[in-house]
Amino acid sequence: MQLLKINDTTRRPYIAIIGGSNFLRKAPALHLLASQCDGLFLVGKLSFQIMNGLGIPVSSCLIEKNATKEVLQLIEIAHNRNIPIYYPTDLWCLNSNNNEQLEIFDSAELLSGLISLGWTPVDIGPSTLERISSLLSSYKKILWIGPTSFDLTEEFSVGATQLGQILNKASHNSCDIILVGGAACKAVKGMSDSSSQYTASENESIVWEFLKGRILPGIAALDKSYPYQIPWDDVFSDTTQPLFVDIGSGNGLFLFQMARNWEGLNFLGLEMNEKLVVRCLQDVASAGKRNLYFLSTNATSTFRSIVSSYPGQLTLVSIQCPNPDFNKEQNRWRMVRRMLVEAVADLLQVNGKRSIYSRTWSLSCLE
Numbered sequence: 318m319q320l321l322k323i324n325d326t327t328r329r330p331y332i333a334i335i336g337g338s339n340f341l342r343k344a345p346a347l348h349l350l351a352s353q354c355d356g357l358f359l360v361g362k363l364s365f366q367i368m369n370g371l372g373i374p375v376s377s378c379l380i381e382k383n384a385t386k387e388v389l390q391l392i393e394i395a396h397n398r399n400i401p402i403y404y405p406t407d408l409w410c411l412n413s414n415n416n417e418q419l420e421i422f423d424s425a426e427l428l429s430g431l432i433s434l435g436w437t438p439v440d441i442g443p444s445t446l447e448r449i450s451s452l453l454s455s456y457k458k459i460l461w462i463g464p465t466s467f468d469l470t471e472e473f474s475v476g477a478t479q480l481g482q483i484l485n486k487a488s489h490n491s492c493d494i495i496l497v498g499g500a501a502c503k504a505v506k507g508m509s510d511s512s513s514q515y516t517a518s519e520n521e522s523i524v525w526e527f528l529k530g531r532i533l534p535g536i537a538a539l540d541k542s543y544p545y546q547i548p549w550d551d552v553f554s555d556t557t558q559p560l561f562v563d564i565g566s567g568n569g570l571f572l573f574q575m576a577r578n579w580e581g582l583n584f585l586g587l588e589m590n591e592k593l594v595v596r597c598l599q600d601v602a603s604a605g606k607r608n609l610y611f612l613s614t615n616a617t618s619t620f621r622s623i624v625s626s627y628p629g630q631l632t633l634v635s636i637q638c639p640n641p642d643f644n645k646e647q648n649r650w651r652m653v654r655r656m657l658v659e660a661v662a663d664l665l666q667v668n669g670k671r672s673i674y675s676r677t678w679s680l681s682c683l684e
């Protein structure tokens with residue numbers, strides 16, 4: 318699967334249907350989706366967090382502790398971009414006193430009181446599915462990631478099956494559809510035909526990590542010999558443009574300024590702090606920049622394999638203030654190690670520039 322298809326916002330409006338649980342762990346990725354999409358529909362356990370954040374009373378046993386700040390951030394991003402966040406209006410519920418008894422309840426009614434009477438939500442209800450179905454007709458791109466059900470077992474997958482049918486219909490209206498995770502892929506499997514436009518990946522966790530802006534540790538461990546498959550055509554609008562790489566790009570302000578001033582160059586920030594990368598990617602998406610991108614990675618070991626696949630020329634590399642505590646002996650060569658210097662020297666075009674700045678130190682040995 319081309320992971321960057323998820324980040325590509327050329328087809329709009331774009332909606333993400335997001336299920337599953339664990340809001341806190343997924344928060345950076347959810348924030349990124351909120352900054353890229355034109356609508357979010359939360360299903361699965363994640364929807365309880367959102368309902369709670371929007372002021373709907375939700376029983377505390379359904380709420381993830383410590384996620385309040387991240388939930389409110391998501392709501393704020395959506396609010397600032399004026400995009401809707403939808404959540405289930407009704408739910409299939411199971412009575413724990415009688416395993417055979419399944420009933421549909423209004424979400425608000427259930428989440429505030431009925432839990433204490435032994436009812437447990439298991440899947441999204443028919444009104445919710447109808448709502449999704451009517452909404453989807455106005456979207457040109459749909460991402461479905463994570464299960465719709467609440468107990469995360471295969472047992473009650475009515476919602477997933479019906480959502481699969483809704484998406485299959487949408488695919489016939491030339492809507493781009495990306496399916497991520499076992500539930501989404503399984504629900505649509507067998508329904509697709511030649512007119513369908515699915516991109517599918519069963520491996521949900523890889524996609525969540527990607528959305529957090531991370532190069533996966535397993536891949537990074539393979540280090541400099543690993544051939545990174547960066548889909549450059551999705552990252553930059555014109556991959557024939559020369560590339561400028563900033564290593565340890567931090568908050569990205571330098572590259573943002575450069576990318577604004579130099580439209581004829583492409584800019585790539587390599588930064589190991591994942592949170593900073595997610596924030597930068599959000600800003601890239603909201604600014605609609607197509608000559609700027611950020612990756613979360615340890616550039617010391619991955620620079621070579623990332624940059625060597627770039628179709629155009631590497632024209633400039635900068636490393637600015639690599640270590641804030643540079644004066645400490647043990648940190649001195651943390652980032653700028655031999656393997657990085659050699660990779661930069663090998664890949665930089667003839668007459669290309671390398672520059673390193675440090676507030677405490679300046680280096681000219683690379684020139």
Ligand SMILES: C[S@@+](CC[C@H](N)C(=O)[O-])C[C@H]1O[C@@H](n2cnc3c(N)ncnc32)[C@H](O)[C@@H]1O
Pocket residue numbers: 564565566567568587588589590614615616617618636637638639640641651652
């Ligand atoms: C002192 S900050 C400077 C940030 C920015 N270049 C500036 O001048 O404002 C150093 C940055 O380098 C990042 N960094 C350190 N080692 C790195 C590595 N091996 N690969 C990628 N980023 C790294 C740190 O996470 C940090 O954000």
